[in-house]
Amino acid sequence: MAKDIDWQNLGFAYVKTDYRFIARWKDGAWDNGELTTDNTLHINEGSTALHYGQQCFEGLKAYRCKDGSINLFRPDENAKRMQKSCDRLLMPQVPTDFFIRACKEVVKANEEWLAPYGTGATLYLRPFIIGVGENIGIKTAPEFIFSIFCIPVGSYFKGGLAPSNFLVSEYDRAAPAGTGAAKVGGNYAASLYPGKLAKSNNFADCIYLDPKTHTKIEEVGSANFFGITADNKFITPYSPSILPSITKYSLLYLAKERLGLEAIEGDVYIDKLDQFTEAGACGTAAVITPIGGIQYGDDFHVFYSETEVGPVTKRLYDELVGIQFGDLEAPEGWIVKVD
Numbered sequence: 001m002a003k004d005i006d007w008q009n010l011g012f013a014y015v016k017t018d019y020r021f022i023a024r025w026k027d028g029a030w031d032n033g034e035l036t037t038d039n040t041l042h043i044n045e046g047s048t049a050l051h052y053g054q055q056c057f058e059g060l061k062a063y064r065c066k067d068g069s070i071n072l073f074r075p076d077e078n079a080k081r082m083q084k085s086c087d088r089l090l091m092p093q094v095p096t097d098f099f100i101r102a103c104k105e106v107v108k109a110n111e112e113w114l115a116p117y118g119t120g121a122t123l124y125l126r127p128f129i130i131g132v133g134e135n136i137g138i139k140t141a142p143e144f145i146f147s148i149f150c151i152p153v154g155s156y157f158k159g160g161l162a163p164s165n166f167l168v169s170e171y172d173r174a175a176p177a178g179t180g181a182a183k184v185g186g187n188y189a190a191s192l193y194p195g196k197l198a199k200s201n202n203f204a205d206c207i208y209l210d211p212k213t214h215t216k217i218e219e220v221g222s223a224n225f226f227g228i229t230a231d232n233k234f235i236t237p238y239s240p241s242i243l244p245s246i247t248k249y250s251l252l253y254l255a256k257e258r259l260g261l262e263a264i265e266g267d268v269y270i271d272k273l274d275q276f277t278e279a280g281a282c283g284t285a286a287v288i289t290p291i292g293g294i295q296y297g298d299d300f301h302v303f304y305s306e307t308e309v310g311p312v313t314k315r316l317y318d319e320l321v322g323i324q325f326g327d328l329e330a331p332e333g334w335i336v337k338v339d
């Protein structure tokens with residue numbers, strides 16, 4: 001039985017669900033991990049996660065299908081990306097099968113928090129790894145915690161498929177050869193202030209330019225950018241300091257294979273927005289959020305419309321979400337059933 005929740009009006013907010021998974025790494029190995037009802041962590045005051053930002057995280061969702069079964073969308077890709085984040089921050093990797101088993105355990109233990117099919121709501125999983133244990137020097141931690149909790153969510157940006165406006169930030173979220181491609185908290189700590197400036201001016205979030213030249217779009221706060229041209233190209237920025245979005249790579253595939261667009265990862269110059277008839281932000285939390293307009297200095301550039309989603313963006317959204325909820329056939333390996 002699903003919980004008695006107003007699924008249609010869920011936002012993106014912390015809720016204490018019943019169980020979370022927690023595993024510990026010590027003396028060179030992970031233990032088996034276990035489910036617990038305790039939603040607090042008791043860690044050493046010298047933990048590297050607290051002082052030196054030694055931590056990384058992931059985000060993925062579980063979807064209830066029409067037949068009652070439960071889908072995970074490309075969890076192996078989240079596992080692989082987390083392994084890369086761990087490599088970058090000198091943390092021990094969580095093997096892919098361990099990661100997926102933990103995801104399944106959390107979903108099964110909290111099944112009542114997963115919305116019924118047709119509500120559009122999902123169960124958002126938040127895996128994370130933190131460096132803990134006795135320490136004060138700048139070095140990798142002696143111990144680590146890997147945990148996954150989950151929350152029921154609606155859509156991330158208010159208004160679902162309604163377009164949002166974004167502000168080009170004067171700040172950078174990551175350095176050219178820094179940690180932009182790793183999903184680490186430090187990138188987000190650096191983005192809180194620019195994000196607040198954007199939101200206090202009624203924008204949904206910032207758009208960051210490439211940190212080296214400030215001429216090309218990099219990404220949208222916590223989501224990747226894509227644009228659609230009049231001659232049917234799907235273009236998304238390529239840069240070593242962008243977080244490689246699994247949603248973005250899924251859309252590149254779907255744009256080409258299912259919509260027949262030319263799918264390109266390349267430069268998106270901020271002074272060449274005129275080439276796009278539509279634009280959007282994509283990520284697990286945002287799904288696809290149409291971009292109404294972008295403020296760049298004194299210039300406000302409107303793409304398709306500030307109030308309506310464009311036709312190509314809508315088709316991409318329907319294709320992606322249809323696959324995630326099991327209504328449309330998925331490319332090989334994209335869906336993992338929670339059984």
Ligand SMILES: *Cc1c(COP(=O)(O)O)cnc(C)c1O
Binds near residue numbers: 221223224244283
């Ligand atoms: C997680 C994240 C995204 C989206 O990635 P998905 O794999 O599509 O969820 C985009 N940008 C940043 C900065 C992120 O942290």
